[in-house]
Amino acid sequence: MSTSNIQKFNLSEDEIINNILPQFNCKNASIEQIKIKNTDKQRAVYKVTALDNSVYCLKKVYYNENTLLFIYSVVEWLYRNEIKVARFLPSKDNKRFIEYKNMLFIFTPWLEGTKFSYDNFDDVIKASKNLAKLHSVTKDFFPIDGSLMKTGYDNLYISLNKHGKQLTECYNKASTINDDFSKIFMSTFKDNMSLVNKCLNLSHNINLDNLSRSICHGDYVNKNILINNDNEICLIDFDKCSMNFSATDISYxxxxxxxxxxTKWNLDITKRCLYEYNLINHLSADDIAYIFAYIIFPQKYWRLSRDYYNNINKANKYAFCNLLTKANLQCKYQLQFMTSLTSEFNL
Structure with a gap:
């Protein structure tokens, strides 16, 4: 969707304070704009400080009521299973959200904490364990009436095979165009296709019936993982959650x-994360194959080449060349990682 066709979110702070927050029994509060995104998935986030200094989060969501109720169901299920999340607070009419000018808003406590650090090994292990618990307690999840069950279950082999074919098409274009980007792209094509072929071999043999299924967060990354003052993990932003193969969350x-x-393609860190996860939520051989096929695939190399050749007349060629050069630096480490994995796990 073109951004020119998107209606901008333009509620004033006074309108939010006077017309929206009172519906959550929050009057005369002060607000701070944290984020506004005027895209086809328009959303806005505000930090709300009440008169008693209690702090809340007001969020304008981009999805419909059925999806919102599904996300509410997930958050409530996790809360009741002792996963620390920002629980939805009811409106004064005891509803799970309010509607204002055809927009949906939710209200939650503001979770204080520091953003999870990939460079802190203790944080990494803690996050691995927390993800295992999230998956373990949601295997039998079911949403409330009126919600829309969101599911994933995409076939990884089909997806990776499609991406591999796109890379071959890009190579054919690169051979013809032969500009600076194309030369950089072709310089590591053989090595990157070695990664692709290994991914395809792994994913082709996966038995989908043997893959673990659960609620997946869908965006389990540092910006959504907070460490609170008690050194506990708190999770936010479940907009992308769905019932899916658990391995998708782990892989991401x-x-x-x-x-x-x-942490550049460190096999020991990978093994430790999977070991700690497996102590809480068992991984099948097919789960492991899915994870390795997913993470070995040269994602950035594929995405940059696809985007460049699809928009070559508009692309910032200098920027694309720099990004691809950086992506290519990862290739040799991924190849070493793949070789070590193959030996270690007899893949």
Whole structure:
């Protein structure tokens, strides 16, 4: 959707204070704008300080009522199973949200804490254990009436195979165009395709029936993982949660962890995270294969080349060249990681 066709979120602070917050029994409060995104998934977040100095979060969500009730169900289920989350607070009419000018708003406590650090090994292990608990307690999850069950369950092999074919198409374009980006792209094509082929071999043999299923956060990354004053993990932003293969959450978390400079494709850290997770929520052989196929795939190399050749006439060529050069630096470490994995796990 073109941003020019998107209606901007333009409620004034006075309108929020006078017309929205009182519906949550919060009057004469002060607010601080934290985030506004005027995209096709328009949302806004405000930090609200009440007269008694209690602090809350007011969030304008982008999804419909059915999806909102699903997310409410997930958060409530986790809260009742002792996962620390920002529980929805009821409106004065005892509703789980309020509607104002065709927009939906939710109200929660403001969770204080520091953002989880990928460079803190204790945080990484703590986050791995917390994710295992989240998956363990939601295997039998069911949402409340009136909600829309969100599910994933995408076939990883089909997705990776499609991406691999796109990379081959990009190579054909690169051979013809032969500009600076294309030369950088072709310089590591063979190595990156080695990664792709390993991913395809792993994912092709996965038995989907053997994959663990649970609620997945969908965006289990540092910005949504807080460490509170009691050194406990608190989770926020369940907008992308769904019932899905548990391995998708684990894979997303590990890929974000491993591509960083201080943890760059470190097999020992990967093994420790999976070990700690497995103590709480057992991983099948197919779960492990899914995770490794997911994280080995050269995601950034694929995404940059796809975006560049799809928008070559508008692309900032200098910026794309710099980004691809940085992505290529990861390739040799991913190859070493893949070789070690193959040997360690007999893949």
């Amino acid at each position: 978390f590990l890929r974000r962890l491993l591509k960083r400079e201080n």
